Amino acid sequence: MAIYAHPDDADVAAGGLLAQWASEGCAVHLVVVCDGSKGSHVPQVDARSLREVRRAELQQAADFLGASSVTCLEHVDGAVTNDEDLRATLVGLIRQYRPEVVVGPDPTATFFGGVYVNHRDHRETGWALLDAVAPAAAMPLYFPEKGEAHQVRHLLLSGTHEPDVVVDVSQTIDTKVKAVLAHSSQMGGDPEGIRDVVYGRAEQAGRPVGIAFGESFRSVELAF
Numbered sequence: 001m002a003i004y005a006h007p008d009d010a011d012v013a014a015g016g017l018l019a020q021w022a023s024e025g026c027a028v029h030l031v032v033v034c035d036g037s038k039g040s041h042v043p044q045v046d047a048r049s050l051r052e053v054r055r056a057e058l059q060q061a062a063d064f065l066g067a068s069s070v071t072c073l074e075h076v077d078g079a080v081t082n083d084e085d086l087r088a089t090l091v092g093l094i095r096q097y098r099p100e101v102v103v104g105p106d107p108t109a110t111f112f113g114g115v116y117v118n119h120r121d122h123r124e125t126g127w128a129l130l131d132a133v134a135p136a137a138a139m140p141l142y143f144p145e146k147g148e149a150h151q152v153r154h155l156l157l158s159g160t161h162e163p164d165v166v167v168d169v170s171q172t173i174d175t176k177v178k179a180v181l182a183h184s185s186q187m188g189g190d191p192e193g194i195r196d197v198v199y200g201r202a203e204q205a206g207r208p209v210g211i212a213f214g215e216s217f218r219s220v221e222l223a224f
């Protein structure tokens with residue numbers, strides 16, 4: 001299960017890994033918390049239209065990855081909070097789909113290289129998924145109305161300053177690029193530039209471990 005804030009986040013952060021798992025027959029369930037309605041730098045863009053466009057882009061990208069399901073929680077961009085309601089919803093989804101692994105954003109990463117502040121929605125989503133996985137979903141007295149308790153065994157957190165796992169995505173990097181490019185509204189009119197960035201970041205992630213294309217994560221094996 002991949003839990004991310006915005007419609008394009010999973011593809012950018014973990015599209016190669018998710019496509020690899022789907023190609024091997026794993027069920028890949030994608031959960032997107034926000035509606036994407038503020039994902040534009042153009043002031044004239046209508047939020048409602050953008051939300052519809054991004055919903056269609058998300059479905060197309062998920063089809064490229066081979067995702068088994070896509071769940072959109074439709075929080076307005078910028079308004080995600082790690083509160084009881086969001087945790088209850090995520091616990092319900094975790095207990096419904098019962099994933100072995102949950103992939104999502106590392107909420108501890110705030111600043112990147114002195115040039116980027118991690119989006120609040122990414123951080124709030126990351127904290128909510130951590131709280132939902134460990135311990136709420138695994139303990140029956142948390143949200144007892146949300147189904148039978150389920151222990152997620154493994155967390156893989158992207159956008160992290162402390163990566164300790166690099167996944168080889170050489171087989172699926174082209175699929176990842178297709179999925180990222182499906183989010184046309186986010187390309188800024190430069191899909192070729194975005195393509196180069198995706199390949200370049202994957203080369204950079206793979207280089208330290210001697211693979212052509214990689215995606216890096218912080219790995220947490222949950223003991224129970």
Ligand SMILES: [Zn+2]
Nearest residue numbers: 005006009119
């Ligand atoms: Zn995002």
